[in-house]
Structures are given as C-alpha cells and as structure tokens.
Amino acid sequence: MAKYYILLDTETTGASELDRIIQLGYMVLGAKEIEVHNEFCSAPVPITVGAMEVHGITPEMLEGKPPCQATRAYQRLQELNTQENYVIIHNAPFDLGMLEKEGFATRMKVIDTLRVAKHVLEDEEAHRLQYFRYKMGLYKEEQKEADALGIEVKAHDAIGDVLVLKLFLSKLKNEVLKKFPNENVVEKMVDLTNTPILVKTFKFGKYKGQNLADVAKSDAAYLRWMLSGMENLDEDLRYSINYFLGN
Secondary structure (H helix, E strand, C coil): CCCCCEEEEEEEECCCCCEEEECCCCCCCCCCEEEEEEECCCCCCCCCCCHHHHCCCHHHHHHHCHHHCCCHHHHHHHHHHCCCEEECCHHHHHHHHHHCCCCCCCCEEEEEEHHHHHHHHCCCCCCCCCHHHHHHHHHCCCCHHHHHHHHCCCCCCHHHHHHHHHHHHHHHHHHHHCCCCCCCCCHHHHHHHHHCCCECCCCCCCCCCCCHHHHHCCCCHHHHHHHHHCCCCCCCHHHHHHHHCCC
C-alpha cells in the first residue's frame, strides 16, 4: 500500500482550550499528483480579536460555511488516517489538539518539524516557521511552487503555511541527514519528534542566558518551584529541569 505524507496546518478562533478550527489546509504527497485541500469552516465559538490580528480571518468570511467535520477536507483526512501514513506539522501538538476537538484521533505517524528543528538546528535563535522562511530564503522559492499548485501565498494562512512547510521540510531533511547519515531520514524525524529536547540555557526569566546546570547548583529551589508552580511549563524545559536536578 502506498504511503502518503500529509503536510498540515490549521487556523483557529484562538489558542485556548475552548477555541476551535476555522481553516483546515493540507497537502498530500506520495502520489503522482499532489492533493491540495483548503477549506474555511464555521465554529461554535467566536474568533478572538487577537486571532484575527494574526490570520486575518473575520466572522464574515465564515458565514454559511459548514462545521469542520462536514468539510471535504476533514472527511478526506479521515480517509488518510491510517498507520502507514505520516502527518507532518510545525508544532504538531497544537494542531492535533485542535483536531481532537473535532473528533479526529490520529493513527498516522507524526513528524513535528518544530521539534525536529530544535534537535538538529539547536543553535538557531528561533524555530518558528516564519523565521525559517526568511532565514533559509524559502520566500524566494515559494511563488514558483505556489503557481504550480494554484496556491495563494499569505503569511499565517493555513495553506500558505503548508506551502512554506513543504519547502522547509526539504531543507530540514538535509540537516537530519547531516547528523544521522546512516539512518532512514523519515523514520529518524519520527524518532526525534518523540525524543525530549535537553534545554541547556534559560531563554526567559530571572536567569535568562544562564546555564540550567549552573542554576541547578546555585538555586535548585527556584527550579523546583518552576516544576510545581508553572502549570504551562514547556515539556522540554520540564524534562531538562528534572534532568539537571537529578530527578
């Protein structure tokens, strides 16, 4: 059976537990022709102003649109949701979490290009997709790619971001191959997605710029407070604090 690679992104009403999907965009790679799916959908909660500021989707654009589960894009995604296929997302937990609210439970192997990038491009100052769009010069290539696929390039638009993700994925695979030349690059990216990242330097707070190992020695109480008092602590930072505390 053919393997398919689904490069996916969503736009949502916001980023809280109550927010929902209002645009589902993805490409399906693996066949002779690339499938492109891109649909707006209605949501049971209003779009926050902050979200509108980011993606530019207004309530008027969703008038008359079906709910996410009723779109052809969602239904096709369910058809593709098998164990031999791969779903590729930048910051996968967010989008997969939003899809779960629509009744979607992924059976596909997951590649989170954000986590992979943090593993193999650890010295970059940021790992956002738009950062790599400019840092790697992807913006110079995207119009040609967009014209071939009939896609409009817009920042923070679901299918526009998927197009950038497609270009970024090619660069990222090369970086993975440099570090792991004797391994299957796709399966290695799955493995890296599921491997915790050891954060060595604080990037915020009172110890910004200092090494976690040093802080663990000088102010272990502060790190223990972070573990118990910060509910939204990044999972990699939580793993790293436990590592340096010897837990």
